[in-house]
Amino acid sequence: MSALPTPLAHLIQELVKLPGIGEKTATRLAFHLLRTERRDVELLANALLEMRDGTRLCRVCFGLSVDETCALCEDPQRDATVICVVERPPDLIALERSRQFRGRYHVLHGCLAPLDGVGPEELRITELLRRLEDGTVREVLLATNPTVEGEATALYLSKLLTPLGLRVTRIARGVPMGSDLEYSDQVTLARALEGRREVE
Amino acid sequence: MSALPTPLAHLIQELVKLPGIGEKTATRLAFHLLRTERRDVELLANALLEMRDGTRLCRVCFGLSVDETCALCEDPQRDATVICVVERPPDLIALERSRQFRGRYHVLHGCLAPLDGVGPEELRITELLRRLEDGTVREVLLATNPTVEGEATALYLSKLLTPLGLRVTRIARGVPMGSDLEYSDQVTLARALEGRREVE
Numbered sequence: 159m160s161a162l163p164t165p166l167a168h169l170i171q172e173l174v175k176l177p178g179i180g181e182k183t184a185t186r187l188a189f190h191l192l193r194t195e196r197r198d199v200e201l202l203a204n205a206l207l208e209m210r211d212g213t214r215l216c217r218v219c220f221g222l223s224v225d226e227t228c229a230l231c232e233d234p235q236r237d238a239t240v241i242c243v244v245e246r247p248p249d250l251i252a253l254e255r256s257r258q259f260r261g262r263y264h265v266l267h268g269c270l271a272p273l274d275g276v277g278p279e280e281l282r283i284t285e286l287l288r289r290l291e292d293g294t295v296r297e298v299l300l301a302t303n304p305t306v307e308g309e310a311t312a313l314y315l316s317k318l319l320t321p322l323g324l325r326v327t328r329i330a331r332g333v334p335m336g337s338d339l340e341y342s343d344q345v346t347l348a349r350a351l352e353g354r355r356e357v358e
Numbered sequence: 359m360s361a362l363p364t365p366l367a368h369l370i371q372e373l374v375k376l377p378g379i380g381e382k383t384a385t386r387l388a389f390h391l392l393r394t395e396r397r398d399v400e401l402l403a404n405a406l407l408e409m410r411d412g413t414r415l416c417r418v419c420f421g422l423s424v425d426e427t428c429a430l431c432e433d434p435q436r437d438a439t440v441i442c443v444v445e446r447p448p449d450l451i452a453l454e455r456s457r458q459f460r461g462r463y464h465v466l467h468g469c470l471a472p473l474d475g476v477g478p479e480e481l482r483i484t485e486l487l488r489r490l491e492d493g494t495v496r497e498v499l500l501a502t503n504p505t506v507e508g509e510a511t512a513l514y515l516s517k518l519l520t521p522l523g524l525r526v527t528r529i530a531r532g533v534p535m536g537s538d539l540e541y542s543d544q545v546t547l548a549r550a551l552e553g554r555r556e557v558e
Contacts, residue, residue: 161421161454161455162422163412163422163424163428164412165408165411165413165424166409166413166422168409169405169410172405175398175402176390176517178383178386183378184452185372185448186377186378187378188409189447192447198375199407200407200410201372202373203373205368205371206391206399206406207403208365208367209365209369209391209392210394211365211396211505212363212365213365213366221487222361222366224363224365229361243486247478248385248389250361251362274421277499320377333529
C-alpha cells in the first residue's frame with residue numbers, strides 16, 4: 159500500500175508521460191499543484207483542452223493556426239514572393255522570434271527519413287509545389303534543420319525546385335553566436351569555414 | 359504579433375507558473391501536448407482536477423487522504439505507539455518509501471520560521487498533543503528536515519514532549535548513502551562524527 163492518495167498517484171502517472179519529466183519532477187509538480195488554488199489548477203486544465211481543441215493547421219502553410227488560414231498567411235504586410243520552408247511548427251516560431259524574416263512560411267511536418275519510412279509523399283511537398291504554381295513566389299528559403307535528415311531534405315527540395323526557375327536558398331550554417339570555437343564540433347567548423355564571407 | 363496561436367501561448371503561460379518550468383521547457387511541453395492524442399490530454403486535465411478535488415487532509419494525522427481518515431491511520435497493522443512527526447506530506451511519502459517505519463505519522467504542515475511569521479500556533483502541534491493524551495503513544499520520532507528551521511522545530515518539540523514522559527527521538531543525520539566524504543559539507547561531516555556508533 160502506497161502512502162500516496164490515488165488521485166495524486168494518478169496525476170503523477172499522467173505527468174510522467176511528458177517528455178523530460180521523470181518521477182521526481184512529476185511528484186514535485188503534483189505537490190506544488192496540490193498547494194495551488196483550485197482556480198489556478200482549473201486554468202491549467204482548461205488551457206490544456208483549449209490548446210488541443212482551438213489549434214489546427216493553416217490550410218495554406220500548414221503552420222499552427224486558430225482559424226482556417228493563419229495570421230501570417232493572412233497578413234498583407236508579409237512578402238508573398240519568398241517562402242521559408244521549415245520542418246515543424248516550432249521551427250517557424252523560432253524563426254519568427256528572430257524578427258529577421260518578413261516573407262511567408264511552409265511547414266513540411268517532418269523531414270525525409272527513409273529508414274523511418276518517411277518519403278517525400280509523407281511531407282507537405284505537393285502542397286508547396288501547388289503554392290508555387292501561380293508564379294508569385296520567386297524565392298524558396300530552405301530552413302530545414304542542419305541535421306543529416308534536414309540537409310537531405312533541403313538537397314531533395316533544391317533539386318526539385320531549381321528547375322522551376324526559382325531562387326532556392328539555404329540558411330547559413332556555422333558557429334552559433336555566443337559559442338566558443340574551442341568547443342565547436344568539427345562539422346560545424348567545417349561549415350563555418352566553407353561558408354565564409356567577405357567582411358563588409 | 360507572435361506566430362504562436364493564442365491557445366498555445368495561453369497554455370505556455372500556465373505551464374510557466376509551475377516550479378522549475380521555464381519558457382523553453384513550457385514551449386517544449388506545449389508542442390508535445392499538441393501532438394498528443396486528445397484523449398491523453400483529457401486524461402491529464404482530468405487528473406489535475408481530480409487530484410485537487412479528491413485529496414484532503416486526514417483528520418487524525420493531517421497527511422494526505424482520499425477519505426476523512428487516511429489509510430495509514432486506519433491500518434490496524436501499524437504500530438499505534440510510535441508517531442513520526444514530519445513537516446510536510448511529501449516527507450511522509452518519502453519515509454514510507456523506505457519501508458522502514460511501521461508506526462503512525464503526524465504532519466505539522468510547516469516548520470518554525472519566526473522570520474516568516476511561522477510560530478508554533480501555525481503548525482499542527484495542538485493536534486499532536488491531543489493525540490498523545492490517551493497514553494497509547496510511547497515514542498515520538500522527530501523527522502523534521504535537517505535544516506536550520508527543521509532542527510529548531512525538533513528542538514522546540516523535544517522540549518515540549520520530554521516532560522510528558524515520552525521517548526522523544528530524532529532521525530540520524532550523517533553522510534548520505536552513496537555519497538563521497540570528499541564532497542560532503544562540513545556540517546554533515548560534523549554530524550556524522552558526532553553521531554557515530556559502535557560497529558556491530
